[in-house]
Amino acid sequence: MNDSLILHHYDGSPYAEKIRLMFGLTGTKWSSVLCPVQPPRPSLDPLTGGYRRIPVAQVGADIFCDTALIARELATRLNCPALDPAQVGADAAALMAQAQGKAFFAAIGAVPTPRLLTTMLLKFGPIGAARFVKDRISLLKGSTVRAPQGDKARAVLNALLDDLETRLETHEWIGGDAVSVADFACFHPLWLYVSCNRRPLEAGPQVEAWYQRVSEIGHGEREELTQDKAFAIAKAAEPRALPESVSDTPAAIGAKVEVAPSDYGKVPVAGTLAAFTEDRIVIARDTREFGLLHVHFPRAGYALTAA
Incomplete structure (x- = not known):
């Protein structure tokens, strides 16, 4: 279960519909955790640190924000290059x-x-x-x-x-x-x-x-998952190995930083900079509920600042 695909979403979300159709195209079995339409989102906020947007994907103790990054993750994980925006x-x-x-x-x-x-x-x-x-x-x-x-x-x-x-x-x-x-x-x-x-x-x-x-593509094999089970999966897992960072990171690896969208929904997520690659920002959040979590953001459309 720690390696299962979990989507935190609500049924009326158009951005979530984009991801659900990707599951449909690949015939993927995935777990659904339904969230409120608007904050607070008690089933999601503790995992992300307060990220405002929907949907969010979870694989164990790794949390993926923004549909562009989720699409790239699915393209690799499901061996379906057609899902990669690049x-x-x-x-x-x-x-x-x-x-x-x-x-x-x-x-x-x-x-x-x-x-x-x-x-x-x-x-x-x-x-x-x-x-x-x-x-x-x-x-x-x-x-x-x-x-x-x-x-x-x-x-x-x-x-x-x-x-x-x-x-x-x-x-x-x-x-x-x-x-x-x-x-x-x-x-x-x-x-x-x-x-x-x-x-x-x-x-x-x-x-x-x-x-x-x-x-007509559909949504693949959807299975509802409770908040408690998603939390238990995060707690039992360790984040996956980090990607190699570029040499000119805007902040030192391990520094306290905040990441927020640069266009709208500008609610920052705080943590320590764990990785900064050509296309993504990864921050580490050491939480009381789950232990160590890695929260992933795309670089495009997001701003990183010193906390």
């Missing part, structure tokens, strides 16, 4: 960036306001909806992200749909002839839009057919 061609990578950037933050704003409010009331109830809105405002406080609304949001989303239609007229999948991480990256903001809008996706025929194909 393997995506330039045209598909540009569409990924478009989908995961402006289009993602336009997905909710593109939904008519009365329908969006009804969706939140149906999911959370009046008090829960108010708490959800308050939390999401807090999430974007001090961020570099600007979420468009109304006509501007619909224009951004329609631009993505048009570009995907053009791509899919000559390619079966976003990355070419086979499904890859590019499909899941482009799919998840549309999945969010459809979930909030509660209507089928209205797009060009190629995009609609592709959206249906991705939807």
Whole structure:
């Protein structure tokens, strides 16, 4: 069990949907720990040290933050290079960036306001909806992200749909002839839009057919896991061997540091710098509950500072 794949997530998370589809593509058996939609998250916060975003992957005493890094981990672990964002061609990578950037933050704003409010009331109830809105405002406080609304949001989303239609007229999948991480990256903001809008996706025929194909990939073999079992797995395990660090680390290995996203959800995680490679930051957290944990972050999009 210490080597099992555990995903800490909630079912409505579009970023988690991206990872769940990767499990579906590879037919992977994985363990699911469901978290609250918003903090506090008592089943996850003790493992990460307070990392704000969802989902988070766990393998024993190693904790992986951000879907870009989780995808790279899965590509290696499951021997599926198609899941590695670094393997995506330039045209598909540009569409990924478009989908995961402006289009993602336009997905909710593109939904008519009365329908969006009804969706939140149906999911959370009046008090829960108010708490959800308050939390999401807090999430974007001090961020570099600007979420468009109304006509501007619909224009951004329609631009993505048009570009995907053009791509899919000559390619079966976003990355070419086979499904890859590019499909899941482009799919998840549309999945969010459809979930909030509660209507089928209205797009060009190629995009609609592709959206249906991705939807049918499924989520692999999911097994629910309790918080206590996930905690017990972390406590019983030792972190895996560390990767070799680059020579010019911004802080000394073993120094006290903090790591936080550089765009939004800027809640820092504190620990000691354990490794700093070409593509990742690993900090060590010596915890009372679990002993030593290693928390992994991608370098891209994250800032490391002295604690």
